[in-house]
Amino acid sequence: MTGERRAAETLTEDQCLDLLVTVPVGRVAFTDRALPAIQPVNFVMDGTDVVLRTGRGSKLAIAMRRAVVAFEAGAFDPVTHAGWTVTVLGEARTVTDPAELARLAALPLRVWAGGSRDHYIRISGRYISGRRLWEAAA
Template sequence: MAHDDSPAAAAPHRRVELDSAEALRLLGSVSLGRIVFTRHALPTVRPVNHILDGGDIVIRTHETAALTSHAQGNSGPGVVVAYEADAIDPETHLGWSVVVTGYARLVTDPGELARYERMLRPWVEQSMDRAVRIRPDLVTGVLLTTDGRPDTA
């Protein structure tokens, strides 16, 4: 059996549960995450950039996106989605991960949409003429550490 001298093997790792406020703070410290929704009754995952606005997660999308049509056609509280963001070092395997479950709705107010267009620049070369707001219902987060203390920005 080979001996592992990598930094990840140097100390035992601990998993520390984060409270929702700390989890949202960490999510707001990065700009990229993954949205999970259903398409044709199957889970679908898309990488997207986001901002945190008043505790809500906002992403930009386009008219023909699958998520746009789901969020647009829902007259209730919105379509159920999950949103995940993380910052985990690939060598040490230390960092954090946050998962938010909530309801996504299309932003329809022209003033809000214009504001989000100014605040959130798409990271792909495609027209992003829509915005989706995710209202967190359940926020969970874990810190992957060796000592139980946050080592994050």
């Protein structure tokens, strides 16, 4: 690996959004009892917002009430060391409007964890940034 040239590209917001819809799992960073916490989550994009589902009363649901959070997703190739990462920063809010809940329930959001996951959280896509890394030509 020594001597390899790597190229990094800063992605536009549109490129970031295009990449986010290609992966089903990301990580949300939030504050739990005044300490940083990170949890993997299934998600779906709704415009520039990240939508996820969790159980009512879960640690994640409680911690994310009107909190500013970071969401990150990415994909990497372990052979070529190429990949990308996208970060979404914004306010997380619990969805309570019946019409919005019905619309979100129709989105293709598959939850991998067991148990009831009927609590929807929307993370506003206030700041969206990303980078892509690939091997540069010699």
